[in-house]
Amino acid sequence: MKTFEPELDRLKAIGRYRSLNLPSGIDFSSNDYLGLSKHPALRQTAIEALQGGIEVGASASRLLRGHRQAHEDLERFAAIYFARPRTLFFANGYQANFALITALVKREDVVVYDALCHASMRDGLHMTRCRAIKARHNDLNAFEDALKEGRAAGGNVWLLVESVYSMDGDVAPLRELLLLVEKHDALMIVDEAHGTGVSGLTGRGETEGLDSERLIVLHTCGKALGVAGALVCASEPVISYLVNAARPFIYSTAPMPLQAVLVKRALEIVRDEPQRREQLLALKTLAAKRMPGIAINSQIVPIVVGEDRAAVALATALQASGFDIRAIRPPTVPEGTARLRLSLHVGLSRGDLTAFTDTLSRLLPERLCV
Numbered sequence: 613m614k615t616f617e618p619e620l621d622r623l624k625a626i627g628r629y630r631s632l633n634l635p636s637g638i639d640f641s642s643n644d645y646l647g648l649s650k651h652p653a654l655r656q657t658a659i660e661a662l663q664g665g666i667e668v669g670a671s672a673s674r675l676l677r678g679h680r681q682a683h684e685d686l687e688r689f690a691a692i693y694f695a696r697p698r699t700l701f702f703a704n705g706y707q708a709n710f711a712l713i714t715a716l717v718k719r720e721d722v723v724v725y726d727a728l729c730h731a732s733m734r735d736g737l738h739m740t741r742c743r744a745i746k747a748r749h750n751d752l753n754a755f756e757d758a759l760k761e762g763r764a765a766g767g768n769v770w771l772l773v774e775s776v777y778s779m780d781g782d783v784a785p786l787r788e789l790l791l792l793v794e795k796h797d798a799l800m801i802v803d804e805a806h807g808t809g810v811s812g813l814t815g816r817g818e819t820e821g822l823d824s825e826r827l828i829v830l831h832t833c834g835k836a837l838g839v840a841g842a843l844v845c846a847s848e849p850v851i852s853y854l855v856n857a858a859r860p861f862i863y864s865t866a867p868m869p870l871q872a873v874l875v876k877r878a879l880e881i882v883r884d885e886p887q888r889r890e891q892l893l894a895l896k897t898l899a900a901k902r903m904p905g906i907a908i909n910s911q912i913v914p915i916v917v918g919e920d921r922a923a924v925a926l927a928t929a930l931q932a933s934g935f936d937i938r939a940i941r942p943p944t945v946p947e948g949t950a951r952l953r954l955s956l957h958v959g960l961s962r963g964d965l966t967a968f969t970d971t972l973s974r975l976l977p978e979r980l981c982v
């Protein structure tokens with residue numbers, strides 16, 4: 613029998629060993645961008661649903677006895693909310709991306725994906741055994757060349773992107789990409805994990821206002837929505853096909869009905885409390901002022917350090933000063949780009965952010981901060 617210790621020792625030796633740490637210090641790393649995970653109205657909704665007798669678990673797959681009114685209510689509400697023909701609720705974003713790609717992409721298809729796409733998309737892609745072309749991050753020419761190449765092959769051609777990139781915080785040129793998709797008769801999957809609730813005119817994501825039958829959008833519910841889950845938004849036949857063919861949907865117990873109730877309430881809060889997005893925008897403006905050496909395109913601010921151990925050392929020093937920020941290392945990010953991923957959220961005060969950037973500028977040799 614081979615044991616796992618040598619591999620763990622190797623990870624330790626190269627500074628890539630991971631361990632679980634409870635939150636401690638001021639939160640600069642969660643994805644609770646709008647502070648909804650602690651919102652009193654959401655807590656109250658949970659209490660009322662439980663007092664009203666909602667079951668704790670669904671106790672079967674959606675296709676068997678696990679389908680509940682709460683799932684249906686959420687999916688109907690979300691279809692109207694995101695202005696898409698239909699939606700399908702999953703327990704989390706990883707499962708939804710994996711399900712979507714493994715069900716829809718066939719072996720004879722070609723998938724063009726952004727070099728920085730999330731692991732859940734890549735893992736699904738790997739399972740399909742189709743031809744996959746990695747396009748340079750956010751490079752429209754690279755995407756167009758790859759789409760042309762894919763079109764020559766005969767099957768469906770897919771384009772996979774995130775809207776707001778999880779580790780870089782920059783935004784995909786979705787409008788231009790959709791034009792390319794139309795031009796080359798392709799289909800597009802957009803992972804809105806970090807755009808949902810935050811981006812777009814009213815928080816419906818970067819895809820807000822984009823309309824096409826070729827577009828499939830994934831909204832996750834565990835980040836800005838503060839709960840857990842994911843909503844796949846697509847045309848009626850695509851959703852029906854997922855219900856019939858997406859193995860993670862079919863062969864898994866349905867998400868807790870309570871989870872669906874809370875996600876629906878979270879969407880209502882995003883709709884009714886635009887001041888949360890305004891507050892986040894103000895923090896972003898302050899962050900840009902305090903860290904002029906870093907390109908800040910969203911609530912996710914990458915502080916790229918380079919070497920793994922240096923990133924860990926910087927995170928440790930900041931943690932010792934009371935800031936909860938974590939080092940992100942390969943394979944989550946490309947080799948040589950280990951970083952701190954600073955996450956802005958409405959739970960931070962202007963004072964918190966100023967104290968953080970003051971400390972960062974003392975610790976970092978480069979002049980990233982004022």
Ligand SMILES: Cc1ncc(COP(=O)(O)O)c(C=O)c1O
Binds near residue numbers: 704705842
């Ligand atoms: C871009 C992206 N897609 C999908 C996911 C997975 O979502 P969830 O956390 O709901 O499983 C994440 C979360 O890390 C993400 O950052």
